Amino acid sequence: MPRSSPIVVLDSGLGGLTVVRALRAAMPGENILYFGDTARLPYGSKTEVTVSAFVQQIIAYLRPYAPKHIVIGCNTATALALDAARVAFPDLSISGVIEPGANAAIAAVGRKIVAKVGVIATEATIRSKAYDQAIHRRREHVQLFLRATPLLAPIIEEGRLESDPLVQLALAQYLQPLIEHEIDVLLLGCTHYPVYRELIEKLAGSSIAVIDSARQCAEDVARRLRSAGLASPVASPNLAGDDGYLRCFVTDDPARFQRLAPRFLGVEIAAPQWVAPEDLYELQPVNRARMSVPA
Amino acid sequence: MPRSSPIVVLDSGLGGLTVVRALRAAMPGENILYFGDTARLPYGSKTEVTVSAFVQQIIAYLRPYAPKHIVIGCNTATALALDAARVAFPDLSISGVIEPGANAAIAAVGRKIVAKVGVIATEATIRSKAYDQAIHRRREHVQLFLRATPLLAPIIEEGRLESDPLVQLALAQYLQPLIEHEIDVLLLGCTHYPVYRELIEKLAGSSIAVIDSARQCAEDVARRLRSAGLASPVASPNLAGDDGYLRCFVTDDPARFQRLAPRFLGVEIAAPQWVAPEDLYELQPVNRARMSVPA
Numbered sequence: 001m002p003r004s005s006p007i008v009v010l011d012s013g014l015g016g017l018t019v020v021r022a023l024r025a026a027m028p029g030e031n032i033l034y035f036g037d038t039a040r041l042p043y044g045s046k047t048e049v050t051v052s053a054f055v056q057q058i059i060a061y062l063r064p065y066a067p068k069h070i071v072i073g074c075n076t077a078t079a080l081a082l083d084a085a086r087v088a089f090p091d092l093s094i095s096g097v098i099e100p101g102a103n104a105a106i107a108a109v110g111r112k113i114v115a116k117v118g119v120i121a122t123e124a125t126i127r128s129k130a131y132d133q134a135i136h137r138r139r140e141h142v143q144l145f146l147r148a149t150p151l152l153a154p155i156i157e158e159g160r161l162e163s164d165p166l167v168q169l170a171l172a173q174y175l176q177p178l179i180e181h182e183i184d185v186l187l188l189g190c191t192h193y194p195v196y197r198e199l200i201e202k203l204a205g206s207s208i209a210v211i212d213s214a215r216q217c218a219e220d221v222a223r224r225l226r227s228a229g230l231a232s233p234v235a236s237p238n239l240a241g242d243d244g245y246l247r248c249f250v251t252d253d254p255a256r257f258q259r260l261a262p263r264f265l266g267v268e269i270a271a272p273q274w275v276a277p278e279d280l281y282e283l284q285p286v287n288r289a290r291m292s293v294p295a
Numbered sequence: 296m297p298r299s300s301p302i303v304v305l306d307s308g309l310g311g312l313t314v315v316r317a318l319r320a321a322m323p324g325e326n327i328l329y330f331g332d333t334a335r336l337p338y339g340s341k342t343e344v345t346v347s348a349f350v351q352q353i354i355a356y357l358r359p360y361a362p363k364h365i366v367i368g369c370n371t372a373t374a375l376a377l378d379a380a381r382v383a384f385p386d387l388s389i390s391g392v393i394e395p396g397a398n399a400a401i402a403a404v405g406r407k408i409v410a411k412v413g414v415i416a417t418e419a420t421i422r423s424k425a426y427d428q429a430i431h432r433r434r435e436h437v438q439l440f441l442r443a444t445p446l447l448a449p450i451i452e453e454g455r456l457e458s459d460p461l462v463q464l465a466l467a468q469y470l471q472p473l474i475e476h477e478i479d480v481l482l483l484g485c486t487h488y489p490v491y492r493e494l495i496e497k498l499a500g501s502s503i504a505v506i507d508s509a510r511q512c513a514e515d516v517a518r519r520l521r522s523a524g525l526a527s528p529v530a531s532p533n534l535a536g537d538d539g540y541l542r543c544f545v546t547d548d549p550a551r552f553q554r555l556a557p558r559f560l561g562v563e564i565a566a567p568q569w570v571a572p573e574d575l576y577e578l579q580p581v582n583r584a585r586m587s588v589p590a
Contacts, residue, residue, distance in 0.1 A: 039345050047548045050334050154449040169461050253342045278580045281573040291569045
């Protein structure tokens with residue numbers, strides 16, 4: 001596996017670009033393929049069966065590019081689809097955003113005897129109990145306060161700024177119960193949310209440590225590549241060398257994606273390539289037997 | 296075509312159930328098949344090429360039930376896909392929600408010389424200019440004020456009530472510029488929005504007539520069926536007779552759909568049938584040649 005092989009980052013839409021931003025800051029020499037499944041976004045209100053099929057379709061589609069690592073840059077997709085993807089593609093190196101976020105949350109809690117951790121995320125991520133499991137596997141005595149915040153991603157995608165009263169009200173409503181529980185750590189369990197990190201930190205106050213799963217994920221990928229001897233030569237922004245490329249794939253409206261991307265990535269991107277959704281379904285159908293239908 | 300043949304109502308998710316509710320109030324004897332494309336919702340931020348493929352896939356899927364009429368119960372899908380669906384299925388009777396809404400808006404304007412009409416809808420509906428065309432085809436001298444309101448559908452799907460400060464703030468922000476323009480008529484250009492009709496009417500004030508595209512659409516379908524001699528015998532809630540059935544199809548999470556449906560429909564529903572998305576793509580692929588990619 002050559003060190004110039006690309007890293008794949010996949011997401012339902014734009015949010016995973018915050019992972020790309022953190023990856024490029026940590027490892028500017030890496031080549032990155034980004035897949036935004038914009039025809040089928042959002043994933044946050046959908047089931048495990050459906051999201052798992054979507055994720056495996058995208059991995060199967062990008063597999064011919066021989067990626068050295070695949071990052072599921074979306075909390076919902078990590079929660080619902082990471083384990084199954086590892087089983088489906090045992091020869092590929094795949095990681096997500098939840099384990100690194102849980103690690104950082106536990107580290108931030110420090111030596112407190114009764115630690116309280118709050119998590120905000122999509123409906124599907126909360127329902128999956130992925131953060132409960134990841135955190136309690138590391139440390140038993142943590143009180144968890146989970147909050148589904150389904151409007152935050154649409155509010156961010158509408159392009160609203162932190163100064164907007166609606167942004168402030170939505171965040172205040174969602175965070176208030178967590179603050180009242182006197183949490184020590186607030187985990188941003190959706191890769192969209194770092195866009196409002198400053199306002200979230202202000203509302204949370206100085207006694208709550210805010211952990212950004214996108215940044216933690218990027219650091220985790222950097223560690224994995226270094227320990228496997230697969231990191232690209234230019235590993236630090238302080239060293240001279242060529243920056244890696246970023247190539248984007250989307251399943252709907254390349255122009256809209258290109259327009260909105262800088263809000264998440266911090267810089268402009270080249271025109272994304274469009275992928276027809278039916279090409280994805282051909283690679284991996286939805287698992288019919290597992291969709292549960294109420295009686 | 297027997298009069299007991301079903302009416303198909305299709306939508307990206309739950310919103311079209313407000314059309315079903317109005318249809319059942321107007322014509323309780325009709326049998327209805329409802330399709331909610333919940334694995335691929337929302338349509339409101341997606342392109343014409345993509346949404347048009349989705350709509351034709353759903354029509355092709357339900358065609359074997361020999362529907363006597365098909366209603367695109369979603370403004371975005373009507374705006375982006377109705378014309379192409381009529382071309383693709385010339386033997387089927389298909390209508391949407393935009394023409395009936397535009398008719399009602401013009402009727403409400405009355406004989407005012409300079410009429411001002413406001414429309415709130417999804418990003419894709421506004422961008423499509425479907426309401427501009429539908430209204431100006433009927434009457435040239437109408438000043439139109441269009442406003443994309445992308446958060447309203449997610450806010451409604453989160454289950455927030457009209458008493459919620461965030462609901463009030465979002466509606467106030469979106470409606471304020473239209474109210475300042477002194478519009479005469481406000482058209483609710485998304486089938487989700489009737490859920491907040493009372494609050495919208497209160498914010499708009501008594502000088503603005505609020506038109507609900509879902510209700511107008513149902514009346515339009517009733518007229519079409521009666522003039523074609525296809526209306527079911529039980530045409531009024533005052534007459535005795537059997538109520539028609541309602542059978543729902545969804546592409547993701549039947550349980551979630553069943554749980555949220557009463558908010559839109561007013562009554563409980565039976566368990567929906569799940570349809571695998573790849574069965575839809577097999578019926579009608581996305582038109583690759585028409586997806587425009589920025590240079």
